[in-house]
Amino acid sequence: MATITFEEPDGTLRKVDLAGGQSIMEGAVRASVAGIDADCGGACSCATCMVYVADEWCDRLPPKDAAETQMLEFCPHVQENSRLTCQIPVTDALDGLRVKVPPSQH
Amino acid sequence: MPVANSLVVVGAGQAAAQLVASLSQDGYAGEVTLIGDEPHLPYQRPPLSKKVLTGELTPDRLSVKPAAFYDKIGTRLRLDARVERIDRATKEVTLSDGSRIGFTTLVLATGSRARTLPLQGTGRTATFVLRSIADVAALRAQFAPGKALVVIGGGYIGLELAAVAVKQELEVTVLEQAPRVMARGVGPVVSRFYERLHHEEGVRLCMGSVVHGVEDGCVVCAGSEHRADLVLIGAGAVPNAELARESGLATENGIVVDAECRTSDPVIYAIGDCATQHHPLVGRRLRLESVHNALEQARIASASICGKPAPAAQVPWFWSDQYDVKLQMAGLSDGYDQAVVRGDPDRGRSFAVFYLRDGVLIAVDAVNRLPEFMMSKQLIAGRARIDPARLGDESIAVKDLKG
Numbered sequence: 003m004a005t006i007t008f009e010e011p012d013g014t015l016r017k018v019d020l021a022g023g024q025s026i027m028e029g030a031v032r033a034s035v036a037g038i039d040a041d042c043g044g045a046c047s048c049a050t051c052m053v054y055v056a057d058e059w060c061d062r063l064p065p066k067d068a069a070e071t072q073m074l075e076f077c078p079h080v081q082e083n084s085r086l087t088c089q090i091p092v093t094d095a096l097d098g099l100r101v102k103v104p105p106s107q108h
Numbered sequence: 109m110p111v112a113n114s115l116v117v118v119g120a121g122q123a124a125a126q127l128v129a130s131l132s133q134d135g136y137a138g139e140v141t142l143i144g145d146e147p148h149l150p151y152q153r154p155p156l157s158k159k160v161l162t163g164e165l166t167p168d169r170l171s172v173k174p175a176a177f178y179d180k181i182g183t184r185l186r187l188d189a190r191v192e193r194i195d196r197a198t199k200e201v202t203l204s205d206g207s208r209i210g211f212t213t214l215v216l217a218t219g220s221r222a223r224t225l226p227l228q229g230t231g232r233t234a235t236f237v238l239r240s241i242a243d244v245a246a247l248r249a250q251f252a253p254g255k256a257l258v259v260i261g262g263g264y265i266g267l268e269l270a271a272v273a274v275k276q277e278l279e280v281t282v283l284e285q286a287p288r289v290m291a292r293g294v295g296p297v298v299s300r301f302y303e304r305l306h307h308e309e310g311v312r313l314c315m316g317s318v319v320h321g322v323e324d325g326c327v328v329c330a331g332s333e334h335r336a337d338l339v340l341i342g343a344g345a346v347p348n349a350e351l352a353r354e355s356g357l358a359t360e361n362g363i364v365v366d367a368e369c370r371t372s373d374p375v376i377y378a379i380g381d382c383a384t385q386h387h388p389l390v391g392r393r394l395r396l397e398s399v400h401n402a403l404e405q406a407r408i409a410s411a412s413i414c415g416k417p418a419p420a421a422q423v424p425w426f427w428s429d430q431y432d433v434k435l436q437m438a439g440l441s442d443g444y445d446q447a448v449v450r451g452d453p454d455r456g457r458s459f460a461v462f463y464l465r466d467g468v469l470i471a472v473d474a475v476n477r478l479p480e481f482m483m484s485k486q487l488i489a490g491r492a493r494i495d496p497a498r499l500g501d502e503s504i505a506v507k508d509l510k511g
Contacts, residue, residue, distance in 0.1 A: 024169075028169075031172075031173070032171075032173060032174050032177070034129070034173070034177060034180075036133075039403075041399065041400055041403055042154075042399065042427065043152045043154060043155070043399070045154070045427060045429065045434075046434075046478075047425075047427045047434070047436055048400075048425070049482065069478055072478040072479050072482075073478050073482060075479065075482070075507065076478075076479060076482030076483055076485075076486070076507070077482075108420070108422065
């Protein structure tokens with residue numbers, strides 16, 4: 003279980019409690035966080051679940067694998083601190099994580 | 109007195125779920141009722157032939173949204189309920205229990221169903237299709253090492269299932285009528301690759317096989333017989349367009365809709381697998397069976413219903429997972445006049461095929477090639493003209509193909 007704060011595209015801050023055993027993307031979609039489209043449902047095929055991770059959290063997340071790195075390279079609006087939420091499992095260690103949703107996933 | 113708005117969605121797949129979510133975001137003012145004939149909340153089907161079949165994912169993880177979501181946005185759910193009739197004159201749908209629900213706007217998101225074959229006699233041989241949670245549960249119960257599985261049809265569903273089954277040590281035979289697998293979705297180079305892949309993994313593939321029937325423990329083709337404990341029919345899907353047709357709406361291999369997903373009746377929309385729409389990328393009417401299309405048409409219909417500007421059109425895309433190979437396809441290769449291969453399809457498991465028409469990139473099939481897929485989506489959207497020699501040259505990085 004982890005409480006994660008999402009800054010939605012319009013600036014709204016959403017604090018969401020996410021249970022373990024799912025990805026951040028799955029939890030965010032279930033909680034209807036705005037701007038997490040996740041069109042492929044977590045198959046790492048669409049790169050529409052991208053977020054910007056707060057600086058202090060970047061090194062505390064599990065590292066990107068090759069597929070995530072490659073997908074991110076071609077994401078619109080990508081930044082140094084971008085991650086795909088479908089590739090990050092929710093764990094207790096993520097409690098307090100803050101992320102910002104990009105203006106658009108396309 | 110003005111009539112209050114009331115919107116009814118027939119169908120409870122991904123298109124329907126996205127529609128009610130979009131209506132809420134777009135500020136639809138009125139009652140929304142979603143009617144589905146399965147006992148489940150709207151769920152994602154693609155994992156059924158992949159991680160649900162392997163057991164890595166349980167069906168309860170497939171829901172697009174939790175029940176609380178529909179409560180929150182005020183959508184009434186009528187699950188396990190079937191719409192029998194649309195009465196366009198009185199603007200009502202009639203359910204199988206006789207109840208009627210009135211609408212000011214109706215959205216048909218009835219999806220498609222697995223095509224069945226007129227097989228002569230199936231005897232005691234268990235025959236399955238793979239389309240729903242119930243289908244996959246029935247099939248999984250029969251999976252056991254050593255059993256002989258015959259898959260009729262070498263399309264995405266048939267081959268994804270074959271990949272899972274052979275890993276679970278079933279003896280798998282795939283019978284395909286056409287000279288190559290996945291002929292409807294990919295080019296010949298990609299078909300040949302998948303034939304090699306399945307062969308390497310131990311699946312027996314028989315091309316040009318016309319199935320006559322199923323006898324006890326055996327699938328009979330012209331000139332051959334194949335032992336079968338189980339039979340899976342993966343022969344494509346048929347649009348659920350009967351409700352629409354019976355109510356007098358225009359149908360032609362699906363429910364005919366305009367650019368805003370309106371049917372021939374302006375208060376009735378159709379979205380997802382059941383709808384056929386003129387596609388600007390190919391210049392003809394087309395019915396797409398894909399998650400991306402379902403989501404996109406749902407967003408377009410919602411915008412139209414709520415009087416909002418239509419979202420920008422996106423390049424259609426599709427995917428299939430078999431073994432450790434991810435196939436991602438973007439664009440539509442209809443009428444291509446040149447195919448350029450990047451990488452070696454005859455060795456290993458990673459390459460891409462680009463399809464061009466008059467020098468313009470129109471589609472890509474990417475096999476374990478995420479960068480090529482992602483880059484192509486952008487290039488296809490921009491109708492980019494690219495030197496074919498550069499596309500095929502692996503010494504040029506994918507991100508440098510642009511410009």
